[in-house]
Amino acid sequence: MAQRESPSRGTQVSRRDAKTIARIVRVNHAGEFGAIRIYSAQILVSGWFWPDCLPLLAEMLADERRHCAQFRDAMPARNSRPCRVMRFWSLGGWLLGFFTALLGRQGIWACTAAVEATVHRHLDDQLHFLGDRDAALHAVILSIREEELAHLHHAEARLHAPGMVLRSLRRIISAVTDGLIWLSTWGDSSRMADALLADRGIR
């Protein structure tokens, strides 16, 4: 199989793995952009109705902006470019942020919890895949995952026993986020999840 040099360590990775690494960077960049749009819309609505949510939302928005820039910087060395469906991430993220914020504080935190939990699961799969293939990207994702986990904990700490509407909302948002990630990686996200399960002896 054709080999390519990994940008981080000079290790050789197969052409297929190089393609997967490029897709990981692309989907993460798009996801961070989507998160920027979610938090921006929530900040807009919170400015009208829920100003007490603003400090934490602004803090998380600043994190997402930094993450987005980190993945953008990682692109050229990995032959990756911004996602072709970036417009969906942008519009979808903004609408999601806007309408969940209109539902109130609990809508905001249910949205954050759903998105961050889904993202966290995918980052785990990616870390497992990247381990011996791209150490530099692995390190970037590891540090970002810590901050995403903090976002998840912030949201969960503010969710009071969610009712059926919020539970359904969380499930829908998780499924849509999963679907977008799958589409943006051309199914590689499933392959990585399978590899992780196989490694844990679950499959």
Ligand SMILES: [Fe+2]
């Ligand atoms: Fe992020």
Ligand SMILES: [Fe+2]
């Ligand atoms: Fe986040």
